[in-house]
Amino acid sequence: MTFHQGLGISLHVPRGWEARISRTAPQVDDHPGEQHHPYVHLASFPLPPVRAHYGGGAVESMRPDDAFVAILDFGSDAAHSNLFTSRGLPRKIARSQFSARQLQRMLPGQLGSQQFCTVDGRGIVLYVVLGGAAALRTKVPVINTILPTISISKEVARP
Amino acid sequence: MTVLIIVEVVALLGLGLLVVSLLASYSGLVERVNVVEGRAPSRSNIPAQFAGVTSGASDDVIVVEQLIGRTPSGDDVLLPASGIDHDLLIAFLSSGCTSCGSLWEALREHRLPTFPPYLRLVVVTRGEHEESPAQIAELAPTDLDVMMSSDVWQHFATPGSPYFAYVEGSTGRVVGEGTALTWDQVLGLVATSSGDAALVSGVPRDQSKPSGDLRREEDVDRILLQAGILPGDPSLFPEPVTEFSSEQAL
Numbered sequence: 404m405t406f407h408q409g410l411g412i413s414l415h416v417p418r419g420w421e422a423r424i425s426r427t428a429p430q431v432d433d434h435p436g437e438q439h440h441p442y443v444h445l446a447s448f449p450l451p452p453v454r455a456h457y458g459g460g461a462v463e464s465m466r467p468d469d470a471f472v473a474i475l476d477f478g479s480d481a482a483h484s485n486l487f488t489s490r491g492l493p494r495k496i497a498r499s500q501f502s503a504r505q506l507q508r509m510l511p512g513q514l515g516s517q518q519f520c521t522v523d524g525r526g527i528v529l530y531v532v533l534g535g536a537a538a539l540r541t542k543v544p545v546i547n548t549i550l551p552t553i554s555i556s557k558e559v560a561r562p
Numbered sequence: 563m564t565v566l567i568i569v570e571v572v573a574l575l576g577l578g579l580l581v582v583s584l585l586a587s588y589s590g591l592v593e594r595v596n597v598v599e600g601r602a603p604s605r606s607n608i609p610a611q612f613a614g615v616t617s618g619a620s621d622d623v624i625v626v627e628q629l630i631g632r633t634p635s636g637d638d639v640l641l642p643a644s645g646i647d648h649d650l651l652i653a654f655l656s657s658g659c660t661s662c663g664s665l666w667e668a669l670r671e672h673r674l675p676t677f678p679p680y681l682r683l684v685v686v687t688r689g690e691h692e693e694s695p696a697q698i699a700e701l702a703p704t705d706l707d708v709m710m711s712s713d714v715w716q717h718f719a720t721p722g723s724p725y726f727a728y729v730e731g732s733t734g735r736v737v738g739e740g741t742a743l744t745w746d747q748v749l750g751l752v753a754t755s756s757g758d759a760a761l762v763s764g765v766p767r768d769q770s771k772p773s774g775d776l777r778r779e780e781d782v783d784r785i786l787l788q789a790g791i792l793p794g795d796p797s798l799f800p801e802p803v804t805e806f807s808s809e810q811a812l
Contacts, residue, residue: 405628409638418627419645425637449648449682452633452707 404552410441412474415552417545421446427456440476440525445549447471447542457507458532467512467535470542474529474553481526489520493529494551498539506532514539522555624718624736626729631711632690634699639709641684644734651677651752653685654715654725657697661743662724666701668745675749678758680731688712728755757783 404415409424416422427439442456448469454460458471465471474492481487496516506515507530514536518529529550533542626643629652633639643650655662668674669685677683685702687693689712702708718727718736726748728738738755742748752758757780771779791797 405630405640407630407638407640409632416628416640419642421642422640423637424639425635428635449646451705453705 404548411556412441412443412476413552413554414443414445414549416445417549419447420545421448421450423450438478440478442476443472443474443553445472445474447545457530459508462508462510462513462532465510465513465532465534467537468541469534470538470546471532472530472546472549474527474555476555477526477528479524479526482521482524484526486519487521487526489518492520492522492527492550492553492555493518495547496529496531496543496550498543501531501533501539501543512536525555527555624727625734626717626736627734629684629686629709629711629714631686631709631714632695633708634695634702634710636695641707641709643729644731646731648680648682649731649756650729651681651683651748652714652718652727652729653683653748654687654718654720654723654727655685656687656723657693657701659723664743665724665745669706670701670703672703674745677749677752678756681752681756683707684709686711686714688715726751728752 404417407414407416407422407424410426412424414422421444423444424441425444426441429437429439444450444454444458444461446461446469448465448471450461451464456473456475458473462471477487496518500516500518501514502516503509503514505517506513512535514533516529516531520527520529531546533539628643629639629641629650631639641650653665655665674683684707687698687708687710689710692712693710695710698708698710718725718739720727722741724743725741726739727736728751729735730737738751740751742751786795786798
């Protein structure tokens, strides 16, 4: 496991996995006062440089044994909504929490899981995609070793 | 009597030396046979160099677990380089080097040779203290893996740019490195490092052949490629002897 950090988020990354901590740059068509929060992408397969927040552009190339994890920060406003009432990032995810209906975009064979929570006053989404049922056995235990290492601080490291 | 003993001692010493030298010679032969038969990891221990380029390869093996850096757009990235099922081609480029200009241009215009599907191309520039992220973002296409990290440059002891390193994904070992001015030359490095002669010959290996024959072909290709002999090299096609003079016959 290798320690990796950026934008106020840190985690340990298992050998052979890729991690990217990103934040969308301000866009010209942003609404006044619109904020862009950081997000983390973790994958057991090579991530393309251009991806959507929920893994669009990456999940299409997953093999049955692959896993993709996204941790999305929705900011402090979202933390006040009912969806994010759960406190703290899940430290463990069960195989039973995966289903095709949890996917943002349903692709054949894939399984997903979405968990909503509040961490330090910020609304956070944990979104996991498995390439297929094989990853339930091989990758979910690995994800469960990563989750306890994730730290999300209030302070964002750089503008 | 004393003379006889001295003669015997000298003779024994001589025989001893002969035995030691024979053993050393045998050991060398065994090592070479192991290399040829693929039992010794020669390819992975000695960074390969490819024809037509200079190389800054040292005798030390470079092993890399992962590449950590920042993209020009500000993502903090960790890319695995070992324990993976694909190899990495790392292109060390910079914004200032004249020779890098055409390489950047080919990247932007997607004018690259066909690299094998098991290879991931990653461009690594020096870090933000030495390169301008905005300038790199301007040079690089958005769909290319670009990382800025002076630490990665240091780890690879990169002598300058452009420079290329081939990392074997299963082990993280650098198995080939060198410089090149065109992406076609880089393809030569990839062929040399991976032992995949089909990349430069354009002729796929005949998979219907017996596996033993295929293995021998791959071994021969790898040895030739490591010696800088690419498919089509004139040395592979010596002039046939057509006429014999009576003097030659004698």
